[in-house]
């Protein structure tokens with residue numbers, strides 16, 4: 001019989017909190033089997049999967065993207081070195097595009113340093129591309145329209 005790991009052992013070996021492991025499992029990123037007492041038991045290979053998840057998150061890959069990539073692995077197995085290489089290649093263009101967006105945001109921030117106006121009319125950070133103007137005329141946020149979430153992933 002293959003040795004399995006408790007959630008505490010996985011947490012200790014991977015450096016990931018048990019709450020995060022349960023969350024990964026709820027999201028379908030990792031899987032466990034249950035004992036008769038309904039306790040989680042993980043295959044040792046889950047440590048590699050957790051490492052891949054953490055590495056991908058560190059470079060800004062979302063859990064949804066990671067889940068999609070892991071679903072593509074045959075039989076839901078843990079990623080091998082070759083799999084990781086393929087996954088990283090797949091995320092490269094998305095990362096390149098985020099880097100360009102962040103560089104543009106950084107350039108906009110340069111104009112805002114020392115300003116602090118957050119002008120609806122001219123501040124590229126508070127109202128990028130005059131998004132509030134699409135809701136109508138006047139002070140849209142003051143009359144109750146919601147400010148959209150920061151558009152980090154939208155093209156500028």
Ligand code: FES
Nearest residue numbers: 112115117118123
């Ligand atoms: S804070 Fe004034 S232009 Fe952005």
